[in-house]
Amino acid sequence: MKLLKSSAVLLALVWLSGCTNPLATKESEADLQSGEVAVEDRNAESSGIAGENAMGADLGDGAEAQVIVGEDAFQGNELDDPASPLSNRIVYFEYDSSSVRAEDQQTLAAHATYLSDNTNVTIRLEGHTDERGSREYNLALGERRALAIRQILMLHGASINQFEVVSFGEERLAVEGSDDAAGLQNRRVELIYVGR
Amino acid sequence: MIKSWLMALSLLITLLPWQAHALLTIEITGGSEAALPIAVVPFGNEGFAAPEDISEVIRNDLASSGRFAPLPKGDLISSPHDKSEINFKDWRLLRSEGLLVGKVSSVDGETYQVQFQLFDVYKSQQLIGKRYQVPASGLRRLAHQISDLIYQTLTGEVGVFSTRLAFVSVVNTPAGQKRYALQVSDADGANPRSVLQSKQPILSPSWSPDGERLSYVSFENGKAEVFVQEMRSGRRDSVAAFKGLNSAPSWSPDGKKLALTLSKAGNPEIYVLELASGKLSRVTHNSQAIDTEAVWMPNGRELLFTSDRGGRPQIYKVSADGGRASRVTFEGRYNASADISADGRFMTMVHGLNGKYYIAVQDLDSGAVQVLTETGQDESPSFAPNSRNILYATEQNGKGILAAVSVDGRIHQRLGESGSDVREPAWSPIRK
The missing domain is CATH 1.10.40 (Ribonucleotide Reductase Protein R1; domain 1)
Structure with a gap:
């Protein structure tokens, strides 16, 4: 009561x-x-x-x-559980690729399940690239990466109106630099739960 | 005569003075083209001293083009200011082909009269001479205009010294944030001024053909949107803020349309926006591929653009009305960011080789490709309006700088230290 x-x-x-x-x-x-x-x-x-x-x-x-x-188990919103696959909010990509790697599928499935269980939750997918090559092409590539993630999340049950998609291309690098190590960190999609 | 043209450009490196108020400075870093020896005699001064050293600006302009070798000041045997004071024999001994003399006199504190005469030393003949009256604030621009006239008289090509450059600068604040500015400078990098400042990224400036407006991409509303800004009034309008990407604006040669990349239909496609009516027409229809970075052919009927429809980014050509696109680049796995020379003969693009990116030029008739740069971090090529030089962005010591290369690859220039990261250059059209 x-x-x-x-x-x-x-x-x-x-x-x-x-x-x-x-x-x-x-x-x-x-x-x-x-x-x-x-x-x-x-x-x-x-x-x-x-x-x-x-x-x-x-x-x-x-x-x-x-x-x-x-209680023993983590109490609170699943999103705040550091042990949950939902705590993984960044998906990385190969050079000039928007294919999602096998190891990220599980993480994405977990996010999709969360989204389909919480239809009022909105997620922003921010696509990023490394700093190599054309800025405009990278802007488009960042969007393609974000859309690739959206597609997977939707295949697993999330609904299209739960998404905001934005690409920053190479304009917001996670790590400065154009070497391979920086590139690995920069080619990414960030999953941002809106309002958190 | 030809022999006297031959003067190693390497000599110039030590002779080029740094311009005091230029944040960006042109410096010739290589090149072997024969440069024409010319004597630029410091202009005479009458009355109030002029706030600009006109002959010095002209001298820098000519030297920076790489096509002229101004005589060292110490070698100038005399200081004539008009024809009556010239002994042509002396100047022939110095093997100078051209001789520039002139005078600046103050009409009052605010107005100056400037005159110049350019002579062919071997023929003892005046090639061109003019007199002007300008306000003090117009002296520098006048100097660039005189440089254009000299350049055109001696080379037969249009000079671009009085054009402007647009570019984006980025400064890191002490708090670790970035501040972006869209800047416009003189063609020699002097007088950079911000026309827009933002905490969010700015990119892809494109000049209207009359040089009165700039279109660009700004993230000020959290995502890429396209704006058009009037240079004189500062008035700006959002012209594309659809869902998804709004980017890569390029002005049509008649100034009435913008080619754009929009992903409002779910995938980046090329569109043409009629500015007066707001009418939007879609050009490409390839829902699997990235289509972006459209630029107009000088005929105003066709566009070149970047697409990865063949698996990797390459340049394609399509009618501005739509229809089938044909592939233009075949060398290398990565070609993007095309720009076209005003004469329609050459295309410049970013050319990827083994994970490095260079500026290349392709002869649009023969298809022959020449790689022009060496650093491997080169992007955003933009043709000078005389089709002779290509301005581009590169890196030096981890910082973005602007550089230029002649279309034949022989003259390299660097627009030096400015304290901020600079990128995304766009060379203005010729001022009418």
């Missing part, structure tokens, strides 16, 4: 802060046009307000977890 009460308060808070009720989202998903919540959701995707959606959901989960103490 206590738990229910605090959940209700939380839901109210979430509502006040202009966020989507995660439960309501699920229900109204079938008819995106009519529900007020769903409309908000759509705006969120294009305007970047989506961050608050994700935060709302996390607040809920986190608060419930705080009530329960003394």
Whole structure:
């Protein structure tokens, strides 16, 4: 009962802060046009307000977890568990390639599962390249990498409106330099849970 | 006569003075083309001293082109300021082909009268002479215009000393952040001024054919979007901010359209945007490949662009109305960032070889490719409007600098230390 009460308060808070009720989202998903919540959701995707959606959901989960103490397993949002494959938020690429390596498939499957379980969560995929070659071509290559990740996540159950895709090409290097070691660190897609 | 043209350019390296107020300085780093010996006599001065040393600016311009070898100042036997004071025999002894003399006199504190005369020493004949009246602030620009006239008179080609360069500079703040600036300088790198500053990346500046506007990509809204900015007023408009990439703007020769890369349909494709109407037409339709970096052929009907539709980035040609694209580059596994000379004869591009990137030039008729640079970190080639030189970005001591190379690969120039990383150069059209 206590738990229910605090959940209700939380839901109210979430509502006040202009966020989507995660439960309501699920229900109204079938008819995106009519529900007020769903409309908000759509705006969120294009305007970047989506961050608050994700935060709302996390607040809920986190608060419930705080009530329960003394368990062995990690308590809290899966995203905060350093042992979870979800803690891997960077996928690296070979030179001039947008193919995802076998070892990253498991990580991506975990992210996809999380996204399909939490349909109100939005993720931003930031594509990056190393500094070699044409800046404009690299801008396109960064986008292609981000889209390759999106495709895999969608194949595993995430929905297209859970994504923001942006490419920075070679404009935001993780490591300065044009040698092979720097290149390995720079050719990447960063998975950023919006609002976290 | 021909013999007297032969003068090792290496000599120039020690003779070239550094320009005091140029943040970027041109320096000739190599080249073996015969340079024409010319005597540039310091101009006479009457009245108030001029704030610019006009003859010195001209001397630097001519030397930096690599096509002239100005005589060392110590070798000038006399200081004539007009024809009556010239003894041509003396100048023949010095094996100088050309002789430039002139005068600067103040009309009042703000206005100056400048006159110059260029002589053929062997024929004892005036080739060209002019007189101007300009405000003090116009002296430097006038000096570059006189350099253009001298260059054109002696080489038969258009001079580009009074053109401008656009480029992007990046400075690291003490707090570890980056500050980007879109800058415009004189063609010799002097007078760099910021036309846009941002905390987010700026890239791919492209000049309108009249030199009045720049289009570029800015990340100021969190992703790549295309803007057009008027140089005089500073007014700027977002012209492409669709979902996905908005990048690689290139101005059509008639100034009415921009070729762009947009990925709003899910994949980077080439589009043409009519600026007045906002009408957008799609040029490429290859949903598997990256199509980007379109540039207009001088005929205004065709585009060259980079595509990896064949597996690796190569340059292709397509009608601006769309249709089938044909491949243009066949040498090497990586060719990108094409630019075309105004005369339509040459294409320059980034040419990848074993993980290194060089500036190359391809004869568009014969298809012959020549690699022009050596450092292996060269990108963003941009033709000078006289089709003779190619400006590009490279690295020195881990820092981005600008350099130029003649289309025949014989004259190399470096626009030196500026304190910031510089990149993404674009050479302006000739000012009308």
